[in-house]
Amino acid sequence: MMTWVAKAIGVLVVAAAIAIGSAWAVLLHYPLQTDIANGSWRTSLAVGSTSADPYTRARVALTGLFALNPSEAIYFSANVDNAGRPLRTHCTYVIDGKPFVAQWWSITAYADDNFLIPNPANRFSFNMGNVPTGTDGRYRIVASSAEQTGNWLPTGTGGRGLILTLRLYNASPEILRQLSSIELPSIKLAGSCP
Template identity: 35%
Template sequence: MTPALTLSMLNSALSSEPTMKTMQLAARIAPYNPPRNMSDLARVNAMLKKAGISAGVYKLQKGQNLTAANLASNAAMSKAAGQPQNVRALENGWHGLSPTVQGDYGENYVMRKFVAYSGYLALRTTEALYPSYNSGQQELHLGPNESYIFTFPSKPPLAQYGFWSLTAYNKKEYLIPNTLNRYVLNDRSNLTYADGSLVYGSNSHSNETFQLLVQPADVTPPRNWTSNWLPASKGGGGLSLTLRFYAPTEQLRNGSWPYPVVTKGNAIRE
């Protein structure tokens, strides 16, 4: 039975050097965290032993360079995350993980590391989708007077009790402070159509195109955009944008629903 994670287990007598600490933590948790496929247990234990992990203890091996090993591991992770079998290209610049490497990884330990690093505790694709937008650049970036507009062709098609959200993160992958205390837009927000009517009102049965605005927190848009505005960092800067669909329908899973068109342009001012 897996023990409760305690401060003693996680912090007691651990090295302050990050890579050494990682190996020590891996050694402590390994006895309680076997492979998903138990037929792979002997192979995994042999690899751990070769790395210096055995019986819940890590011992630095002769000639072992943890810094180099960490760099090699991260390089392998980044390479795997870009391979066609692990990522799906969706329309309009969006991409998502393949069903085989989200939530249940089998023997794909490289992608298990990638998801733990970039989207910890991701659910399986039948339960949730986490598509990210990438314009083809290394990272998304807004200037102090720029914006992104997301044009949704319709309300995302979800199963009963499903919900969706769009979240913006800064360059350090933290939520972005703003005076509205708004960190996400979703189907619980007071989103409006261009004519001012509610997209998700109690009396709203329409399913038309609507738009969301992402621009710096210190550039206030006109009042008709306020409900649909997701603030980015003051003065602009690097950011990432992630959609989340919970209880997605097959249309969302297979990409037949057109993902939002994202356009970059000047900030919209009052």
């Protein structure tokens, strides 16, 4: 009798470990079926939607609580650079892009705990109102831990994962139709990254 109970408890513990581990991996580390990829960036039209699937709802709760549905805002997220290498806070990246047709847009840096990164400049993002564009109409932002001249997006000290979020509020219908093909900012590693 005792052996049977011990086995049942063992099964329950192993099953719970498999269940929680697999849920954690799927929700935080793997693309969902509804994800739309565009270069380094990913988004989903299911985010915030009343027809969202349970996996999308769980991911929203863990990584972007109170996300708006796509008719109001589109959220692109990147945790890899152009070459597919994981973004790290101690590396330097050049973010190069052109403005979007939207009521407003912004690019924000988060640490891998999904919170803003402490930095001496108290700068956490650039938006359409404060990022200057060059004569070619493009903006260039340098994301790095070391202070830069120009558009510096600080990534803090300490080596950990970096997440960039691109928000597009009230994006144009063209953007909504071409989420997988519109030009999004490139994220290029500058120099080497140990």
